[in-house]
Amino acid sequence: MKHKTPLVSLFLAILMIFSLTACGGNQQSGGGSETRDSVNFGLTGEPSSLDPHLLTDQMSYAVWYQLYDTLIARNQDGELVPAIAENWEWNEDNTVLTLNLRKDVKFHDGSMLTADDVVFTIERIHNSKRIGSMLISFDRVEKADDYTVKLYYTAPYAGALNSLASSSFSIVPKAIVEKDEEGFANAPVGCGPYKFVSRSSGEKIVLEAFDDYYRGAPSIRHLTFKIMTDGVSAAIALQKGELDILSHAPLTERQNLIDDPNIEWYETEIAGLMYLLYNTADPVFSNAKLREAISYAIDKNAMILGACEGLGTPLEGWLPPSVTGYDPNYKNGHELDLEKAKQLMVEAGYPDGLTITVLSQEMDMYYKPTEILQNQLSKIGITIEIQKMERAAWIQEIGKKAYGMTIMHWTVPVGDGDVLYELYHGDSIQSGQNYVGCDDADLNALLEQARVEVDAQKRVLLYNQAQQIIIDRGYSFPLYTFMAGAAANKDLKGFQADAIYRFHVYDYSWA
Template sequence: MKLKALLASGTIALACLAAPASHAAGTLTVALHQDPGNWDPVATFLVSWGAVGSQIFDGLIMRTPDMKLVPGLATKWEFLDKNTKIRFTLRQGVKFHDGEPFDADAVKFTFDRLLGDEGKKGPQQSNYTSIDKVVVVNPTTVDFIMKSPDPVLLTKLAGYGAMIVPPKYVKEKGSEYFGAHPVGTGPFKFVEYKPKISLALEKNAAYWGGSPKVDNLTYRFIAEPATQAAELQAGRVDVANQIPLAMVDTIKKDPKLAVVSMDGPVALALRYNTKRGIMQNRDVRKALTLAVDRDAIIKSVLLGQAKPIASFQGTLSFGNDPALKPLPFNPKEAMALLKKAGVKPGTQIQLDFRGPDSNFREVAQAVAGYLQAVGITVTLKPYETNVLLNDIIPNGKTGEMWQNQWGGWTFDYDNTAYAMYYTKQRWNPFDDDAKLNALLHQQRNTWDQAARKDTLQEIARYVADQSLEMPLYSLNTVYGINKRAKDLALPADGRFRFVDARVD
């Protein structure tokens, strides 16, 4: 069956957002597909937060674009007492943007808050529950006392929930105010936030890592990839983090613009609601996966800017098993399994997806076409992204299938698998599997990386055997850029850090 025959025809309206025709040479403007809605490090899990967070905040450890862990607010660390204690020596002379000094008390406050009642309100706490407590040794030294081994801890300390926050400011202003007026130690300082429109930052000339080379950094929240591309072409943004793949060649031909594409951590799958209707049957779930030609989707819809996957992770992920192959496209076997399961032709199911994502909309249309060919009628239901992620999925309100997209920012399958498959986690509203829970605990309870890798690969095989999801592909990270922007150090994981960036 030809893929193009499966895709619904239509056009994308380019609704250009109001913005100045040009901007000052000292300002770098970045388009993001999503406003995370809260700049508090404990309140978010979104890649779009990460694209901003490392400008405002620092962690004890930082990760470079080439994936190396380097000193951040900690200048060194060492494991003590048979790996049950990790001692961090802190950088001296650092101040938060409001003038408050950074010290051991700030580190302790940050993690007490993350692991306490405030952290419970957000999605980050579960990443750090291996930490029992943080003990202040002296103003420049802290010890992390561990409840259990955490082989991914150092990587996690380089991002998201572990960003260090100012105790006095948070206590005086409160978490709600802090979430809309963030203060950190990072290279850029908060200026103004207009929800769903923009975020303005200015350089922190006193930054401990050296003053940024641009004076101002502006983020514009533009949900539609086509609109991001239009704004890039008009010269109103310098970096676009999502552009329609069909426009890649057009942008490349513009002498003022360029496209950067690289292997990325973002994986996509269609998760199955195993508590609803025909999806309770494992053979049905397997049949639907067999019915979809994912290689053709990658070639024709994504124009080769993705790679097929057999589990919910890309090739760069620790725990990826190259021996585990995706189920082949086999509609004949799919129809046989559906018939055996008693599924009648014309059976209807619902597929929920992020409405503003025009690239995935075409993927969803293709999937619906393939499933129609084996007798399953699919209703596509788009949601505003924050509604899908903050209400529909975590509260178990999905249809039979939903778009599951994960940034995989640790490049470690642990971070993905635990969040997706462990009982009662935010992204697992339906399944309660004792074997999966035990395997997930097992790989988290050792510092032995070889043993972890074996267990993570076993988890991937088990998830595939149970057909808990339809693995689709891992996306290349694709940026559209204006060539006037230099030294951007564009990262595979979308977590920008523009300290050395400059604009002509």
Template sequence: MRTTRTRVLGAVAASLAVGTLVTACAGGSAAPASSSGRDGTVIIGTGATPQTLDPILASDVQTDFTVGGAYDKLVDYDDEGAIVPLLATEWSYNDDATAVTLTLRDDVVFHSGNPLTAADVVYTLDRIASLGIGVSSFLSSYASSTAVDDTTVEITLNGTNTTFVGALSKVYILDSALVSANEGDDQGQAWLATNDAGSGPYAITDYTANQQATLERFDDSWRFDEQRPDSLVYRYITESSTLRDELKSGGVDVVTGLTGTDLDALASQDGVYPQELSSMLQLFVMMNTQGGITADPKVREAIQLAYDYDGHISSILGGRGDVATGLTAPSVSCRVDAGAAQQDVPAAKALVSEAGAEGETLTLAYQSQIPEHQKAATLLQSNLKDIGITLELQTVTYPEYVAMIESPETTPDLALLWDFPYYPEIGPMLFRVYDSQFIGRTNYAQYSNPDVDALLEQGIATVDPDAACDLFTQAQELILADDVSVNISNPTTTVMLRDGIEGLEYAPTYQLFDPKMLVLAD
């Protein structure tokens, strides 16, 4: 879609294997009873069903949402978009930002009882780099690391990268002794798929894939809080209407992922209340720029013009969100605002005719367990029929989709997905999704533009933040002009909670919410 109005926003406050497990952990002390009557237990209903508990795949919303309470990070971001210490108390770059030195806390123990040392950080980072999956896409600058002593880690980068410490906010540190003892021949992937090797405020004590996970409060956590529930139970329920009914009947206490219709149905429900959270989430249709008729920019622009954006906001989101205006949500600094996309069916038909694409068939991959995705897929199917294109729908899990994009030949013509900066800096997100070196990994559209590559790579290596922002701005304008994606919506994150459960606030690195924030009222 050709942009007719662009402006750059300045710095803005940063407003996804069957089995069970039991891990060694310290038990929780008594906590106040929840209003549901389950003493000290909060049950979370969610459609964000993880395919694995291995925190290397915390790049997936589904995995991150479950494991986030069981692991600790080196750093995180606060609700103003500033980096804050967690396991790392201090950090410093060398003069040209090609190396980073971290100082660690000395009072952290894993759920196994093993103490955290610098060796655990080195093991975790080396494992991520070796496997090259999941969060490795955030650590492309990582070369090596060394444990200087028990509380000091020196990290060497393969070039200048002033955003590297921010990327560590997506890395969960592993108990290296425990994982090493269970590595097998896949560097512990099979074992970690159903087991816990963290030091977080909760320990995963029971897990049945696609059904339920139980996390017990770990009272030896360095950040113990007696107001946290004794346990969190995740129930994986994909139907929004079922989640709604379970909340009404008392089967769950906290719900995320409800449709607008079901949120409206709960508006007058006694004993529950909504909590609206800011989000960096955005819904896209990514188009395969190297295969089939979507390799033609005219077809891509036609698909953009065909979509009913206003209908999406009003009918699918129930008014809880906005039409997307760029490649990221407005809460992200240094983004180009291209204006809200608008439907124009006659113009879309004309482009389809010019491209000779009338009567063609496309395939859309989407995650049917996510209500917004399911409804958007059906709406797009209807919209494309109106311009002479047949759309076949293919349901996938996120890991299945990741496998599909490993080559242009298996990449679907179109794919519905949420994406976002995993931490509040736009450059790494643009680099991960649009630089051609990530084709086959996180470049969903198989997109290649040498000018974009050069701008992004120079921006990542630029120390001056204003100069880096200028480079990222130029890259965004080129990407928008190439019609790579249909930028659909910025949905509001609405969580429904039972009375007596509170504590949720905007957490920039958690796309649903941070479960560690939940507390029971006195």
């Protein structure tokens, strides 16, 4: 038997090498000999579309930021920086913006990005029914040469560069989109740091690093977005190591995640708000007195306590504090007053109350305040039956105005009060996101005037007047702003919470 001993020893040594390799591969620092090159990114809602020009949607944004790039970007400090456009310049009266493009930007299919793609993209955005109104005071776009583009505006607009930095302004390849628009939406091609691999609806979206990205290949090579609509389950998955990032971490799990030594908790006040949205074309909610009654029955502080662990601020107006046009001294005059609410119910024709169905997304940030609203409105005779829906289905129903009342969340990506134009001006019923369906001459006039007003104080006054009309006439009712919570594996560097949920995996790395 002695002559077999060297062979046995060699065999055991080989097994040991393979065992160590298997255990040590794809590990983060401290867990093995190699640094991880993958990230599992948890989303608590299904992205509605991978085409960035069809709608605005937070869950979709998370994927778009990886697949696409914009002409101008914002760094982690919120400063505007060059991206596809290496520099830009306004003419003397700020109505013509000239952008000089980089010459080394490739799409994921290997084709080079040129001015033709930029012109095509801007025109596509301008014609979009959902985001076209974001091109404020826009006239036309022209190609000056293969790497120079000019945008013409009918009047100066201070937020123009902010708009171009929005993920909704992602540049897409003209040839591919023109050839097969539906195919592009299902298997998108961008010029961002990650390229599309596959999508399993309701389960995951898989991306991988794009080695020819103009800023250099990402250190995170494999990126998987995992869809977990139950926020508590997603938080548990993060703690178990099944997720590395949870971008929309439920505030109900805040303390548990803070207490976990393997998790880092991040938070910042969101540049957005929760609000009550009505469909004024609905047979029930066309009744302005009913809408007014509801506004006097809402206890915002109780809603903040129950829906986001008290980590929020009641809002008087529709614009949150971080948005240009916000006035800290503005008061809307609609305070909690149950007796007044009950009297308005009588005037609305519902002395004995009524039963209504309210659509709600299944995510906690929507469902919890809807449950609280259900309890609060029961005090004035309104019985709410909640119809809990998957995110994409809910967005579809709201978009086609197949609802009466719902709780909505809106993040203001551009950070300017002109967002009210997109949501409440009559022109935006068909071309924007006026889900209320209001076409109010007084409101339209104020929003048109504010759009071109250059005096900052006058703009604030105009937006105060516009918000008062929105609230007094019951088009919507502001509730609260809150802390945006996010959490990640403690060894993941570069991650942070963001006021508009802007996440760039390209900037992340393992310790």
